[in-house]
Amino acid sequence: MGDKFLLEAQDVSKYFGGVHACEGVSLGVREGSIHAVIGPNGAGKTTFFNALSGFYYPDHGRVFFGGEEITRMPNWRRIERGMSRTFQTPSIFPELTVYDNVMLGVRSKAGIAFHARTPSGEQQAAHERRIDELLGFVNLVRFKERPVAELSHGSQRLCEIAMSLSTEPRLVLLDEPMAGLAESETERIISVIRGLHDRLGLTVLFVEHNMRVVLGLADRITVLDRGRILAEGTPSEIAANEAVRDAYLGKEVLEHV
Amino acid sequence: MLEHVGPQLFNGLVLGAFYAIVAIGLSLIMNLTGTINMAHGSFMTLAGYLAFSMIARGTNFWFAFLVAPLLAVLVAIIVERTLIRPLYGRDPVYSLLLTFGLSLIAEELFHVVWGANTLPFAPPAALGGTLALGFMNFPVYRLFIVIVLVFAFGLLGLFLYRTRFGLRLRAAVQDSEMIAALGTNTQLLYTINFGLGILLAGIAGVLAVGLLGLNPTTGNTLLMPAFVTVIIGGMGSLYGSLVAGVLIGVATSLMTLYVPAASEVVIYILMAVVLTIRPRGLFGEEGLFG
Amino acid sequence: MNRRLARVTPGRIVALAALVLLALEPTLAPYIHVDVTIVSAALLFTIAALSANLLLGYTGLPPFGNAAFFGLGAYGCALSIKYLNVHFFTATIFGMLAALLGALIVAPFLVRRRGIYFGLLSIAFGQVFYFIAYRFTDVTGGEDGMAVTRPYLAISSFTLKETAFYYLSLVVFILSILAFKAIVQSPFGRTLVAIRQNEVRVRYLGLDSNRFVFVAILISALFAGLSGALSALLNGFIAPLQLDWHQSGDFVLATILGGSGTVWGPLIGSIIFVIGRDIISTITPYWQIFIGALFVACVLGFPRGILGTILARFGAAPLSNEPEEANWTQSPAIAVDHHG
Numbered sequence: 053m054g055d056k057f058l059l060e061a062q063d064v065s066k067y068f069g070g071v072h073a074c075e076g077v078s079l080g081v082r083e084g085s086i087h088a089v090i091g092p093n094g095a096g097k098t099t100f101f102n103a104l105s106g107f108y109y110p111d112h113g114r115v116f117f118g119g120e121e122i123t124r125m126p127n128w129r130r131i132e133r134g135m136s137r138t139f140q141t142p143s144i145f146p147e148l149t150v151y152d153n154v155m156l157g158v159r160s161k162a163g164i165a166f167h168a169r170t171p172s173g174e175q176q177a178a179h180e181r182r183i184d185e186l187l188g189f190v191n192l193v194r195f196k197e198r199p200v201a202e203l204s205h206g207s208q209r210l211c212e213i214a215m216s217l218s219t220e221p222r223l224v225l226l227d228e229p230m231a232g233l234a235e236s237e238t239e240r241i242i243s244v245i246r247g248l249h250d251r252l253g254l255t256v257l258f259v260e261h262n263m264r265v266v267l268g269l270a271d272r273i274t275v276l277d278r279g280r281i282l283a284e285g286t287p288s289e290i291a292a293n294e295a296v297r298d299a300y301l302g303k304e305v306l307e308h309v
Numbered sequence: 310m311l312e313h314v315g316p317q318l319f320n321g322l323v324l325g326a327f328y329a330i331v332a333i334g335l336s337l338i339m340n341l342t343g344t345i346n347m348a349h350g351s352f353m354t355l356a357g358y359l360a361f362s363m364i365a366r367g368t369n370f371w372f373a374f375l376v377a378p379l380l381a382v383l384v385a386i387i388v389e390r391t392l393i394r395p396l397y398g399r400d401p402v403y404s405l406l407l408t409f410g411l412s413l414i415a416e417e418l419f420h421v422v423w424g425a426n427t428l429p430f431a432p433p434a435a436l437g438g439t440l441a442l443g444f445m446n447f448p449v450y451r452l453f454i455v456i457v458l459v460f461a462f463g464l465l466g467l468f469l470y471r472t473r474f475g476l477r478l479r480a481a482v483q484d485s486e487m488i489a490a491l492g493t494n495t496q497l498l499y500t501i502n503f504g505l506g507i508l509l510a511g512i513a514g515v516l517a518v519g520l521l522g523l524n525p526t527t528g529n530t531l532l533m534p535a536f537v538t539v540i541i542g543g544m545g546s547l548y549g550s551l552v553a554g555v556l557i558g559v560a561t562s563l564m565t566l567y568v569p570a571a572s573e574v575v576i577y578i579l580m581a582v583v584l585t586i587r588p589r590g591l592f593g594e595e596g597l598f599g
Numbered sequence: 600m601n602r603r604l605a606r607v608t609p610g611r612i613v614a615l616a617a618l619v620l621l622a623l624e625p626t627l628a629p630y631i632h633v634d635v636t637i638v639s640a641a642l643l644f645t646i647a648a649l650s651a652n653l654l655l656g657y658t659g660l661p662p663f664g665n666a667a668f669f670g671l672g673a674y675g676c677a678l679s680i681k682y683l684n685v686h687f688f689t690a691t692i693f694g695m696l697a698a699l700l701g702a703l704i705v706a707p708f709l710v711r712r713r714g715i716y717f718g719l720l721s722i723a724f725g726q727v728f729y730f731i732a733y734r735f736t737d738v739t740g741g742e743d744g745m746a747v748t749r750p751y752l753a754i755s756s757f758t759l760k761e762t763a764f765y766y767l768s769l770v771v772f773i774l775s776i777l778a779f780k781a782i783v784q785s786p787f788g789r790t791l792v793a794i795r796q797n798e799v800r801v802r803y804l805g806l807d808s809n810r811f812v813f814v815a816i817l818i819s820a821l822f823a824g825l826s827g828a829l830s831a832l833l834n835g836f837i838a839p840l841q842l843d844w845h846q847s848g849d850f851v852l853a854t855i856l857g858g859s860g861t862v863w864g865p866l867i868g869s870i871i872f873v874i875g876r877d878i879i880s881t882i883t884p885y886w887q888i889f890i891g892a893l894f895v896a897c898v899l900g901f902p903r904g905i906l907g908t909i910l911a912r913f914g915a916a917p918l919s920n921e922p923e924e925a926n927w928t929q930s931p932a933i934a935v936d937h938h939g
Contacts (some may be wrong), residue, residue, distance in 0.1 A: 126802075126807065128804075128807045128808070129805075129807075139799075143803070144800065145800065146796055146797070147796055148793075152789075156789070156790065156793050156806075157804040159786050160806050161805070164786050165786050165787070165790050165806050166790070166806075166810070166814075167785065168781070168785045168786075169785065170784065170785055170786070215804065216803075
């Protein structure tokens, strides 16, 4: 799978009522890499993510996953293919416990979510081991029985990440994983994201504002501005890019990096 | 048969105008606050009964015709402030259930006060008879209805698109939070919006009783078709309600001519057809409730 | 598994007590002035309320077209007796099949809608069936409705008299509620609950939510059809008005009043509604005002319903997670101390 892209977007455009939210965005994510998409507010990052993940379909352009075209594939099927995603506001089941939140994805992967029959004792035990494993990865096992609504924002984010892992994806899309987090919680998320790559061998594509985080975490960075690609390259290339500095980064920010 | 088509088309237009005005009122209320007003028909009937009572006491028809809807609006404002306001922001199912309950209460209250029988409500002599215009004879009362409703649509359009208040209303439909942040009193806006929707219902109510007769369920017979009109026209589009109303009014009328047994269901068939081809309705906007 | 069945919880004790009471109702009837027929009606009404509950309380969809399935069940049953001369149970099955057929026709249109679109569309389709029943006077008796003669039971040649019919209703009710419980506690049912809370996330866990909604509609129709068929047999009569969406509103009210999203809520709500309506209508002809007021009071003051409020008061798990339904979080493996 060396130089083939796991996820590839070709010339993706999406318009809302005549305004282009993103236009002609092409991007390739190599398997096993951590790839970041950055840009100022309104740059079209989330729109692009939504098109990639099937939240809606692009008006123009194509999307490929693992070599297969998925441009108009229903979102739930993309998950079956090995994609998964988190949202800017943690998308979880607010009335359930952490355990129940993760359980659904486990059952989905096991193919029994549609079943009328309750799983056998053995099956149930296997599922529980899997849930413990997933929660262990994000260090939430101690909150297993708690209603997820009681958790801090950062812990809810971690729960969501555990949920997105429950379907055994190859690629994880993280939409602004640090959004709304306190400084202390940010470190935890960063280490989890790194763990996704280092420990689980997953490919990660994430949207982020925080330059420091991005430059430290990503192998490759794509910069969007006003819906179009401004630049793409390695962290050092991006940091040195004049256009990026002017459009997005203040010089002071870069000097601190 | 052909000489019947003309009058039926006209009847369809009249019916369609009714559907449209009721649908637009419903739509206004739904678009801004997500409230599904199952009591809309009750307000129509209320206006009809109030007009009836005023005329029975010797009031001039024209005066009653103007005042009755306004009285209905008064009641509506009280209802909105006390019962409906607590439901803003919640699942629309709740407003549906609450207003449904109100419609049950209203129907029974009408029964108590005015009796179950259909009351005689004749338009004044000035509006009686027919008018020969060109190739057809038009019943004057129906002409009157069309003129009043067209006038009402026109005024509404002017209000929404040419006044500052109308601008605020339309902006609030797009983004209530923003408007509130800019200093508009959104609660007041919601109340006025509700009142506006009911005003349209009241006008329709007073006009309808001359056509349909006045009994506790008069307004409700127009309610479901009005909802279907909103769906066909597309939620969020007032223009869609207008077009769809006329469309199904004409369709129903023509169907009464050719296949009377199906005339009640033709609107639902139309709805199924439109939704299959265009799931958002004819002029529907993406992402609204659907 | 065995531990779960044997567990004694307060909820189960109350449920058992309720069932004992219901079983004794024929003997109690003269003393409490509530006769078997009305309780039969309440039990059958509960089955229809359960159908509404599945969509509303568990899947999060407004089920205002269920009267149509109820009516299809009733007419399916009645027409099969009239034209095919079938026996009691077969007629009931015919009713349920008619409801299922109706659901299969309507569900494809409904399945992609949510919220008010779903609600209004289901009302609209319900109205189509209502008008059909109204217009086909030759077949259905039109506005005046049609009489239903209670046929023989297939196994013997006697017809059920009132008390026997009551016990049949009770048995059917118990079976229905057991079935309902099994469904909502199954993985399928848990997914419905998840759909209600966050459909997007369900899809992003690899599940086609529309498939689940489709099946939920079918199951809901079956319950409503069963209720309709047996109600027709109970009353010996059906009329198009039973298909009208106002009837759906009654089912929804009973659900919300008792507690939507709970298994036993609809029973509480149905008993209060059916018996209450009966009592009030003997006091005043204007009982509809009370029904309407009940809607308003319920929505404003009591959105969780009676059972829901009780469960919340006792700190039980949130609405869609009943105390006894803790089987996801209470199984042998959790005995291991995982704190810290």
